[in-house]
Amino acid sequence: MEARVIGEFSRREQGGLKRRLAATTVPRHGLGDCFVDSLLFAIGIAALTFGAGILGLRLHAWLPERHAPEKSREMIGAITGLLALLLALVLGTLVGSAYSLYATEKAAIETLASRSLQLDSALAALGPEAQPGRDGLRRAIHQSYERIWGNATSELEDLDLKSVLEGSRNLEQFLGSLTAKTDAQKQALANANTAASQITQTRILMDLQLSSGVNWPMLSIVVCWSLLLFCGYGLVSPLNATVVVSMALGSIAVASAILLIIELTNPFVGVLKLPPGPVLETIRALGP
Secondary structure (H helix, E strand, O other): HHHHHHHOOOOOOOOOHHHHHOOOOOOOOOOOHHHHHHHHHHHHHHHHHHHHHHHHHHHHOOOOHHHHHHHHHHHHHHHHHHHHHHHHHHHHHHHHHHHHHHHHHHHHHHHHHHHHHHHHHHHOOHHHHHHHHHHHHHHHHHHHHHHHHHHHOOOOOOOHHHHHHHHHHHHHHHHHHOOOOOOOHHHHHHHHHHHHHHHHHHHHHHHHOOOOOHHHHHHHHHHHHHHHHHHHHHOOOOOOHHHHHHHHHHHHHHHHHHHHHHHHHOOOOOOOOOOOOOOHHHHHHOOO
């Protein structure tokens, strides 16, 4: 009975971290593919924004005299000022929100590492009877590390929240099968149950936080604002090399901010993937 429970536990323990890989822009692609898709999307946004600016420059020359931008400079300036303010506020908010998610997931990884060490310590205090659980915990952490950080082109398996809950029940069943004979072992078993509960809670929170992903409708609105803004800038600017280069740099700035939002919202993939330091330290502490 215990062997079956441990086998299930070792297979399910990696579910939480693997599930977080599924909440990405391209769930079943390799990690490199996810970044390439995000980069291509950002390049497309930069091209559209730059194109809107060039369109504004051409309209400046094409409009008839009665519609010349010089006669409407104050109105165009007011509208572009409003768009610039909206774009700065919303784009800054989205970047801040994405970084907050990134920092939260980083803290959750550190929490999982800490709780895993506490669980291993409590199982060690229970004696040889709990050794299969320690082996399963160590094996699960190794496998999770290899799937997330060990191979940048690995295929990602989609595990839902139900799998995390099933793994939690298997762990609880294994802990319930252990027998505490002394007061020290009873305290160790209580500590193991507490650590297991905290691990499950952290994993569930991480899954729920990543489930929404990128807010694409809001990003679409931001892109539309940037197109209108750059077109308005083009309407009141002369066509020369300085203006064109400035628009190109501004387009790159907008696109890089959007790329940053996408990458920070997917902290387990891409070039900004969370560092594996806490997991590596946990693996070293648990031993081979």
